[in-house]
Every structure is written in structure tokens, then in C-alpha cells.
């Protein structure tokens with residue numbers, strides 16, 4: 171144990187690392203290097219993710235000098251809640267401040283059947299989709315693994331809310347932060363970690379083809395959602411700049427490869443913008459695209475965002491039903507998302523890293 175204490179002194183001046191950045195395997199390697207029994211890593215991991223330990227002091231079945239070593243070298247928490255807002259439909263929006271003072275938002279969406287956590291993946295977003303408030307926020311940086319994981323940890327252990335489904339649909343583009351998302355998924359799914367079944371996790375992408383190609387190889391049965399919003403390349407380019415880098419043909423190929431490899435049905439998210447992508451022809455194009463990919467479609471009504479473009483219009487119920495019925499007639503498996511959290515600017519596309527509304 172003396173070498174641990176020596177290391178303590180040597181490392182005393184080094185900034186503490188956040189333990190939530192490390193997978194169980196990485197913690198086991200750290201323990202091995204320090205000649206701490208490997209099983210201690212599993213104990214520490216369980217203390218954090220199963221019991222919600224907020225400090226090393228609490229870890230009563232771990233020897234004091236090992237606890238002290240971890241306390242000197244690692245921290246457990248990464249952010250502070252600045253504020254939370256409750257909507258009358260049960261949605262709660264949290265604003266978290268990170269250690270560098272940047273802020274992110276995390277949303278709990280409640281329905282009768284389940285609670286869903288909407289997780290952010292970046293501070294700001296580079297995608298610049300014309301309809302999305304997050305894209306209007308300047309991109310600052312990727313969230314690290316700990317900051318992604320902490321959103322889940324905080325809601326579970328500090329807010330005491332049990333979540334059923336986890337969706338990467340908060341601020342940011344998850345596949346623009348691929349490695350950290352991949353490592354966070356591992357901690358989420360690890361049976362010694364949060365032990366969340368992969369089927370309860372959904373990643374939503376604006377269409378980063380490299381990410382779709384890579385995620386199919388990680389061997390986790392997660393759900394993939396693609397924000398399609400139009401099956402027409404020219405139109406897509408005009409509302410989603412990412413379509414210039416990755417055309418709809420490339421996107422289509424990647425989705426087909428994904429389905430072939432994983433056998434998992436993709437959901438195409440389709441946000442209806444009145445007069446832009448809600449015509450009969452748009453519906454036909456979408457129906458053909460969805461059927462060609464054996465995919466589901468989820469229709470979302472446009473939520474006017476705080477920074478929204480005045481040319482973008484919200485469809486009414488009649489528009490939505492007309493569009494929906496065409497897809498049903500064409501034999502597409504389609505649902506309409508009941509948007510929540512609008513009043514507190516917590517709905518899709520409204521997250522902009524600020525709480526004042």
C-alpha cells in the first residue's frame with residue numbers, strides 16, 4: 171500500500187480526473203497498476219452507479235487508504251443544477267452548469283406509461299439545421315463521457331426519478347461526438363454500471379453517415395433514429411446543411427447497411443413544416459423511402475424555437491392528419507409524436523442552453 175501513498179504525493183498537484191470518464195475495464199487497469207485488488211474497481215463502480223455514491227468516503231466496504239487514494243486523485247460529480255422548470259404536462263427541464271461554466275439541458279418527459287430522459291451530447295451544435303434552436307447556439311465543445319453519464323446519474327440519484335427510456339435527442343449531434351457517446355453507452359449498459367438494456371436507448375442523428383456506419387459494429391442493440399425531415403435531396407440541403415456533406419443517397423446506403431447488419435428497424439423522424447415538406451408529393455417520396463428501408467416513420471410537428479426563422483410555419487391538425495393518412499394508405503408504419511414541454515421550451519428543437527423563457 172505504501173506505493174499508493176507515494177503516488178498520492180507525486181500526483182497531488184495534478185488536477186483530479188473525473189471517475190465517470192472511466193469504464194470498469196479502465197478502472198480495473200488502474201487498480202492493477204497500483205497493486206490494488208482488481209475487484210475493488212467493481213466495488214467502486216457499483217457504489218457510483220448502483221448506490222449513487224456522491225463521495226469516496228461513503229464506500230464503507232473499501233479500505234480507508236484506497237478510498238483516500240481515489241479521493242486524492244478523482245472526483246465523482248461534474249456539474250451543478252442551476253435551475254429546473256416544471257411544465258403542467260409533466261415535462262421537467264434541467265439546466266446544468268459544467269465545471270467550465272458552460273451549460274447544457276436535460277429533459278425528463280413523462281407519459282402515463284413511461285418516463286423518457288432526453289440527453290445532451292454537446293455544448294451547442296455544429297449542424298445548423300434551420301429549424302432548431304440548438305443549432306443556433308454557437309458550438310463550444312463536445313461533452314466528455316462523465317458529462318454525458320452525469321445527466322443520467324443526477325436524475326436517478328439526486329432527483330430520484332426512475333427513467334424507462336433514454337434518448338440522445340438533447341443539445342448536440344451524438345455522432346459528431348462518437349467516441350464519447352460510445353464509451354458512455356458502455357457504462358450505461360454495463361451490468362455493474364447502470365445496467366440499462368440497450369433496447370431502451372435511442373440515438374438520434376441528423377444523418378452523419380460515418381456514425382451510422384460505425385455504430386452498427388458496436389454490438390449493442392440500441393435504437394437508431396434518423397432525422398430525415400424530407401426524402402428529397404434538394405429540399406434537405408436547404409433545411410439541413412449536413413445534407414451537403416452526406417447526400418440522401420449516401421444516407422440511404424448507410425441505413426440499409428445498418429439494417430442488414432443489425433436487423434434493427436430504423437425510425438425516420440419527420441418534422442412537418444407547413445408549406446415546406448408537407449405536400450402530397452412529399453408524403454409519397456417519404457413513403458417510398460421508408461418502405462425501401464423497411465423503416466418506421468415518426469411525424470413531429472414543428473415547434474417554433476426561440477430563435478426560429480419566421481418563414482417556418484407550424485402545421486395544423488388537419489395538415490398533420492392528411493399527411494399521416496397518406497403514409498398509412500401507402501402501408502408505412504407511422505406514428506405521430508405527441509410533443510411535450512412546449513411551454514417551458516423543452517420540446518424537440520427548443521433546447522438552447524438557457525432557462526429564461
Ligand code: SAH
Nearest residue numbers: 302339343374375376397439472473518519
Ligand atoms: N442532432 C440530433 C439529435 C438532436 S435533435 C438529430 O438531429 O437527430 C432531436 C430531434 O428534434 C431531431 O429529430 C430534430 O430534427 C428535431 N427537431 C429539431 N428542431 C425541431 C423543431 N424546431 N421542431 C420539432 N422538432 C425539431
